[in-house]
């Protein structure tokens with residue numbers, strides 16, 4: 040899959056869900072892309088590099104979200 | 119005078135054991151005095167506030183830390199764990215209190231000078247509080263603010279040749295026992311393999327794409343000093359295929375009391391004279407030893423390399439010469455689904471550079487787990503859910519009796535239809551001719 044196509048797919052899908060959910064597992068993203076994990080990883084890494092996505096970590100688990108979205112992002116700025 | 123009263127924490131100092139509370143108070147005092155004139159980049163009284171918020175948690179019986187965060191260094195999905203306090207007005211020093219994991223050197227060898235550099239950096243840009251070492255093996259830096267993260271990372275990677283470790287849904291920092299560097303029991307070079315795989319799997323360490331955490335641990339022998347068998351998704355345990363080397367003269371010296379059993383480790387008390395029958399032969403778990411007429415014999419076929427006899431008489435018994443390692447998979451601590459020990463996947467494999475065969479196994483396991491693993495499912499849980507046989511298929515390994523504890527137990531190996539002559543279909547009329555209803 041082309042990177043730009045992948046980016047559009049992810050951004051669109053994640054934006055649609057914004058109201059209910061802002062953090063996603065890697066597997067959720069791979070499913071949106073309909074790609075095997077290794078292929079999806081390359082594309083998603085690039086989205087991280089370009090700051091389309093950002094990581095959220097509890098320490099034990101890592102989730103992904105659109106940069107600057109979600110409760111935590113607001114808290115991060117005011118702190 | 120302490121900034122916050124901490125009567126509950128003070129109690130923790132009263133027992134016979136060293137207390138982290140005393141350590142924290144000492145660090146708080148050190149920062150307050152600041153004899154070295156450090157230009158602290160985060161609040162000077164961070165440790166005081168840490169004690170304060172902990173006291174409050176004891177009082178309330180609940181935590182005052184929020185869960186997780188976005189913080190990290192650019193491009194890395196692990197190594198930093200965001201922590202924020204939910205009482206920032208009361209304890210401004212710990213409003214941000216992020217953890218950083220520093221990838222420990224293989225075998226945890228360092229020079230004092232290197233430790234000093236690390237500590238100076240952490241006094242300057244963090245709380246000064248460390249944990250040597252976290253359970254994954256990392257050097258843990260406890261408590262700093264968001265703006266310090268990139269600064270610390272830059273300093274470590276550019277001037278100290280030091281990387282961050284793993285956290286989150288990543289490969290965690292591989293860890294190993296001290297191995298051949300100091301230990302005569304080591305069956306392979308744990309430092310070499312740990313270091314090689316840390317470099318080889320940088321992408322897995324820093325860019326999280328696994329369903330959950332994944333741990334490698336390397337033990338040089340079945341004594342398992344890093345407890346790989348109990349806590350690594352993949353444990354690599356040194357072993358050998360040939361006979362334990364026996365020095366009969368030294369055996370006699372143990373029996374005669376000239377050599378102290380367990381290298382004198384239990385000499386603090388008089389246990390009476392050494393009884394080889396009672397203390398070694400009778401304790402062999404597979405009953406494969408015999409001591410008769412001043413001669414010790416071991417039936418190698420039955421020996422499971424439990425290390426007991428070697429640990430008791432290290433001068434007389436030595437690991438074999440045909441060495442390698444066993445790979446076990448699926449161990450984990452009880453977070454979601456109960457604790458689990460590793461299951462034997464590869465009974466013996468040579469551990470020689472460039473470790474291509476071992477890498478193939480690792481990567482085939484990852485492919486399986488990344489595709490089939492549910493969110494937050496450890497390898498051991500997937501193994502239980504889909505069966506050991508599935509793992510064998512995915513890794514291309516042949517089933518082996520050593521993977522089974524005993525006949526008819528470990529019922530995760532099943533026949534498939536195409537492996538059985540005639541398949542599952544039976545002619546019922548033919549069957550009824552010989553068997554009544």
Ligand code: SF4
Pocket residue numbers: 295296297298301302303304305337338339340341342343344
């Ligand atoms: S695990 Fe074995 S080889 Fe490694 S340090 Fe312990 S006793 Fe030595």
Ligand code: SF4
Pocket residue numbers: 401402403404405406407416420421422423424425426427428
């Ligand atoms: S290593 Fe363990 S199983 Fe093997 S001979 Fe010694 S005591 Fe017995």
